Amino acid sequence: MIISTIASHSSLQILLGAKDEGFKTRLYVKPERRAFYASTRLADELVVTEEMGAILEDDGIVIPHGSFVAYLGLEAIENAKAKFFGNRRFLKWETSFELQDRALKKAGIPMVEVIEPGEAKPDELYFVRLEGPRGGSGHFLAYGYELEEKTKDLSEPYRIERFTDGVYLYVHFFYSPILNRLELFGVDERLVIADANKRRPFRTLPYTIAGNKAVALRESLIPVLYDYGLAFVDAMEELEPPGIIGPFALHFAYDGEFRCIGFASRIDGGSNAKHWYSALYWERPMLMGERIAREIKLALEEDRLREVVA
Amino acid sequence: MIISTIASHSSLQILLGAKDEGFKTRLYVKPERRAFYASTRLADELVVTEEMGAILEDDGIVIPHGSFVAYLGLEAIENAKAKFFGNRRFLKWETSFELQDRALKKAGIPMVEVIEPGEAKPDELYFVRLEGPRGGSGHFLAYGYELEEKTKDLSEPYRIERFTDGVYLYVHFFYSPILNRLELFGVDERLVIADANKRRPFRTLPYTIAGNKAVALRESLIPVLYDYGLAFVDAMEELEPPGIIGPFALHFAYDGEFRCIGFASRIDGGSNAKHWYSALYWERPMLMGERIAREIKLALEEDRLREVVA
């Protein structure tokens, strides 16, 4: 059996995990990125192409990640002949405010407060969030008095959130239909351009993500987050049957209380920051990419592949 | 032999280590936290109860951590029938300024400067620290001119420290009576709510800890810290015989010089951030929780359990 993905986002850990679990691997890579990927031991087969659409007809098991929707489009993925790991209809749920809100409300997870432009107070700080996953880029911070000026030329859907004075934590989960178990796999903090402010007089800067850092969570906070994960799995099972298969992430602002600011309906790039929590479930720490391959292996051993490829 | 603890603070690594070293494990957990802990492979036995006091009569070896004093009280722990890993009379030393100062002075470790309210200069920055370990909450930053206003309603003991413009490093040690060796196990940086200021115009915010991040220390600083660790072990051996058994942490502000701001007289939550320094002593990196279990195993093998259970 071969495991295939596109060279971006979290393909390193996806293929590394596939190799370590004994699978053959295939990587679709753009010519300008070939040198790096070819230097590694990851890909048994490199498909060097400008056209990522080729993966839609792959004959292995395709592992989607955060670049798939941008490269291929939701419709093409939903209609593809190739076998995709996970529930491919879950992928769209992170792409619009409407679906996101519906899922989080259904799960009963507290959300960051969204305000109408007219409600903003001049001297308070707000976070203007553009719709869809975008690696942090485009979002910005603004005082109430700046909102009109700063939003008037936005051509994309956005909304205005009350800014949380706190830390931002991204919690990585894996739901296993084979083991019927939710696993809390790790937590990361984003490293964003705006973090430059830890070394300069304050200035509004982009929230573009440059990387991720593992965080060991204060232990008393973990059961709370795990319960949110369980509720989310239950909600999605009703909203998009058969529900979640494999990795997802919940994104929180934390100022003493958690408020959800979004989620990833596939493996989240923040899981690239290796974490040891996976050892709570397995014989040693593993990356989310390896957990995916492990689930496929378990499914194959029990002849239940259909339950993880939907 | 069974290893027991309470589900909080650092129980994940304590039980994970116990399992990996071959012990049976027992976890006392509140009902609302059960789902998460039950999802893991950690506990051979889950005691689901609102009453953590039950652990005081446990028939295994109890590993105390940073939530024990809050849950059970010092007196109950000191008088408990259960076997506790470590010197249970050492636990109190982190709970008051007086004991803390006595220990650090005895060890000759440089301390952050404490000032009298009358000495504060209006435009200088100070750190108001409440007494006892508290996960960072309650402490606050204030300019001299704000001190009177901000401290006047404090109902708990506190003191005013000169604020150090620098980084805050938490150094994790393990003292082994079996090997007669002090091991420097890792270093972390706290992630606190107030770190929000790396993304917003400055505002005073709580110092509540949300998580921990591993730090690889500049190597030339390590021998200095190790010597402080040795001095602390020597001091405690005199002040509270038989002295330290197992994990503790020294907390420092660093602005080019180290100044101690406190210590943990048990496993410190910051050791939840996995670090590789333990490989300097052992065949591979291990968490502090595993180091504790390893010490018990070594003691049992040499029939010296009494030396690590005091």
Added chain:
Amino acid sequence: MIISTIASHSSLQILLGAKDEGFKTRLYVKPERRAFYASTRLADELVVTEEMGAILEDDGIVIPHGSFVAYLGLEAIENAKAKFFGNRRFLKWETSFELQDRALKKAGIPMVEVIEPGEAKPDELYFVRLEGPRGGSGHFLAYGYELEEKTKDLSEPYRIERFTDGVYLYVHFFYSPILNRLELFGVDERLVIADANKRRPFRTLPYTIAGNKAVALRESLIPVLYDYGLAFVDAMEELEPPGIIGPFALHFAYDGEFRCIGFASRIDGGSNAKHWYSALYWERPMLMGERIAREIKLALEEDRLREVVA
């Protein structure tokens, strides 16, 4: 075969790697640092001495690191009888602006903009960088209007860079002549005193490095950095034959674009922050120190030691 180094900078990972790859180890250590190093399993032989120059006559393979030039001087190293791992004539390339610029230009790597004092605008922010590697100390931030005042008493060579509002990423590479392969080993972020500003109203503070934190890079950025690494290896092969052997690091400011701010022409201290990228090339994650030992082992097995000891 014995592997030798000086107790500082990255000697922990160098000796740990040597041990784990099966070598004997020797460490030259100052008396005041002895206690810590002696507590570990790292050194088969401790040479306790104030005179680090003794290593110049060592009969093993000496692994140079970031403290070697400061302790021994470039000339003494270049003329030493001892066998040094790597191309010892490469060491000098990080020590002056002139050599640094020549290497980066030759490689075609985009560099941070350097400005003449007269060009500075009063209200813009600049970074004054002193020449040579120095653990971050001495450099400082200044507005244009402060430059004259703040630079007038500098007794060392310096230059003025446009300040990049972004994150600072240190990328660790290993070039293997034995495998004829460049490996991207990890990325870190420095923890510097000036980061204190994430918890206080802004104030200019020293850039002295206290530690390092591993960063998982946004995956789409990695191939770009890898190509810079390749170009750098090619450039140095021409500029300082036989070119790079073993570890080096490229240092970047990133605000959406990468701009190089310097490099390390030896193992970089930031590689002390353990990273998993090495597993892209090897059976498991390893520290750079182990990679060096592995290269020596591979060279010995193929009787090609001369190719890695230049």
